[in-house]
Amino acid sequence: MSFLELRGVEKHFGSLKAIKGIDLAVEKGEFVVFVGPSGCGKSTLLRMIAGLTEIDAGSLRLDGRDITRLASSKRDLAMVFQSYALYPHMSVADNMSFALRLANVDKAVIREKVRRAAEILNLSQYLERTPKELSGGQRQRVAIGRAIVRAPKVFLFDEPLSNLDAALRGQTRVEIAKLHRELGATTIYVTHDQVEAMTLADRVVVLRDGAIEQVGSPLELYDRPANQFVAQFIGTPQMNIVDSAALPALRDAAGVDGASDGFIGVRPENVLVRPAGSGRLAGHVELVESLGADTLIYANVGDGGATARTVQLVARQNERTALQPGDAVGLDIVPASFHLFDRQGRVVSARAA
Amino acid sequence: MQMNHFALLVRTVAAWLVTLLLVFPLIWLVLTSFKTELQAIAVPPRLFFTPTLESFREVNLRSDYLHHAANSVVTSFVSTFIGLAIAAPAAYSMAFFRTRRTRDILMWMLSTKMMPAVGALVPVYVMAQTAGLLDSRTALIVVFTLSNLPIMVWMLYSGFKDIPPDILEAARMDGASIWGEFTQVIRPLAMGTLASTGLLCLVLAWNEAFWSLNLSSAKAGTLAALIASYSSPEGLFWAKLSAASLLAIAPIVVVGWFSQKQLVQGLTFGAVK
Numbered sequence: 042m043s044f045l046e047l048r049g050v051e052k053h054f055g056s057l058k059a060i061k062g063i064d065l066a067v068e069k070g071e072f073v074v075f076v077g078p079s080g081c082g083k084s085t086l087l088r089m090i091a092g093l094t095e096i097d098a099g100s101l102r103l104d105g106r107d108i109t110r111l112a113s114s115k116r117d118l119a120m121v122f123q124s125y126a127l128y129p130h131m132s133v134a135d136n137m138s139f140a141l142r143l144a145n146v147d148k149a150v151i152r153e154k155v156r157r158a159a160e161i162l163n164l165s166q167y168l169e170r171t172p173k174e175l176s177g178g179q180r181q182r183v184a185i186g187r188a189i190v191r192a193p194k195v196f197l198f199d200e201p202l203s204n205l206d207a208a209l210r211g212q213t214r215v216e217i218a219k220l221h222r223e224l225g226a227t228t229i230y231v232t233h234d235q236v237e238a239m240t241l242a243d244r245v246v247v248l249r250d251g252a253i254e255q256v257g258s259p260l261e262l263y264d265r266p267a268n269q270f271v272a273q274f275i276g277t278p279q280m281n282i283v284d285s286a287a288l289p290a291l292r293d294a295a296g297v298d299g300a301s302d303g304f305i306g307v308r309p310e311n312v313l314v315r316p317a318g319s320g321r322l323a324g325h326v327e328l329v330e331s332l333g334a335d336t337l338i339y340a341n342v343g344d345g346g347a348t349a350r351t352v353q354l355v356a357r358q359n360e361r362t363a364l365q366p367g368d369a370v371g372l373d374i375v376p377a378s379f380h381l382f383d384r385q386g387r388v389v390s391a392r393a394a
Numbered sequence: 395m396q397m398n399h400f401a402l403l404v405r406t407v408a409a410w411l412v413t414l415l416l417v418f419p420l421i422w423l424v425l426t427s428f429k430t431e432l433q434a435i436a437v438p439p440r441l442f443f444t445p446t447l448e449s450f451r452e453v454n455l456r457s458d459y460l461h462h463a464a465n466s467v468v469t470s471f472v473s474t475f476i477g478l479a480i481a482a483p484a485a486y487s488m489a490f491f492r493t494r495r496t497r498d499i500l501m502w503m504l505s506t507k508m509m510p511a512v513g514a515l516v517p518v519y520v521m522a523q524t525a526g527l528l529d530s531r532t533a534l535i536v537v538f539t540l541s542n543l544p545i546m547v548w549m550l551y552s553g554f555k556d557i558p559p560d561i562l563e564a565a566r567m568d569g570a571s572i573w574g575e576f577t578q579v580i581r582p583l584a585m586g587t588l589a590s591t592g593l594l595c596l597v598l599a600w601n602e603a604f605w606s607l608n609l610s611s612a613k614a615g616t617l618a619a620l621i622a623s624y625s626s627p628e629g630l631f632w633a634k635l636s637a638a639s640l641l642a643i644a645p646i647v648v649v650g651w652f653s654q655k656q657l658v659q660g661l662t663f664g665a666v667k
Contacts, residue, residue, distance in 0.1 A: 113567055128579060
């Protein structure tokens, strides 16, 4: 039996099913990330695990015990909120020790635990300050510290980095990954940012409209998306997805064999830019984005005049380019790198990873 | 800049005028209480006179000030504490567990304050009589508590609403029971609201005259009833009436003076933010 088990978990808001029967098993020590567009129910699902939102159907088991109806305060889970939710009237030390004090832990033990957590999080010189005297990043670390002093069964993170600026976000992300490596604590982390999902997770759960689209390791999701939604949600820039009827030439270029009706998906790094006149596809440059290490080339590809339709493909390469908008280019597709989806968006066949 | 100075001057003068207008009866009351009955009705009224404590002596001889004062203290404090004990959980639930009906319930509670108290006089009187509680502190405490409850719930509700719910959820995750949430998180964060609500209701209960006049007399009569006893039957004795009034309002004026910050904060809660 898994450490944390969700079985057929549902949430209803009136007649609307916000969470539609989620089955998920989380192993001890695992770092699981819930990711999805806003409104997909990922935060609601996390709050249901936390006990802050009631579970309307299904069951939740933690460490062999049914906790579906148990009050949050008795679940032994710690949560880091997006707003940090620090107690404004308490010092940093009191914020971190609040749970232990409620549990009547010995004072000397509390002091030692707070001291160690503060050391890990670089907060030692701020212990006497109140939250309003701290920067956003420091508050974030206090919120994490409040969770780790308790050594709870599971850490829950609700979009913890979304209130930080980009530089701090990256830095804190690395710290959270490091912390998880050191503590080995079971963690569930909610984010809408797929980079956080890819870099932090052992396993990623992609959610949409209150249902799971796919569960897998970050690279599994990237290499073998189960459907068009996951294929486009994971990876920046998005996977190129083209209606196979719109550009027959692409089928040949990608090496799709057999008659199939649906969509062809190709990751931007598998679209290769060639000099004009060569390559299996011909098109014109629409836009060039130079990111330094990477260059993105947006090309409009026609089917040679049979129809007036053109399709935009994005190519990503790590060499710089002298191409300008309007330039003619040729394009090739890396052999066997395509993903094939049927009309419902389900994967038909994917390249071998 | 010139215009600003002028506007400031006008506003200052206006503020002083209004204040004077409001305070004048109080000043006159204080002056009159130190006059003799003859000086009190002299025309034109005298601003300068030799103060005398004669009226205070009279009042003390004729009625038991301390007895009435004790009634006032007991009824207002007890009704305030009971009111807070009922209103705080109600406001907590409405502020943090809102439903579609929360707004309606709040409006309904407030609407009970729109009804003239006299409309409920007969039923309340009959109930008090049937329960054998006429002229008892208990009856006054119950009525004061109930009549202040809507205001208490409203004030606490608007104060609690300013506490981010995340903080309470964090406390819940940290293992706090509802009682722990209230004592460890809400109470320290809403101390201002709790204090100002308590103070306001203390003042309202202290000043309450309608119910104490109608439900109590010699035994449970509050200071408001004491003042009233100096008006009608034997004609008006201005100096003694003033002395009794001064004795009745003095304690609450002192309390109000020292807690004006909390009172103002409570009354403008939500309006300034």
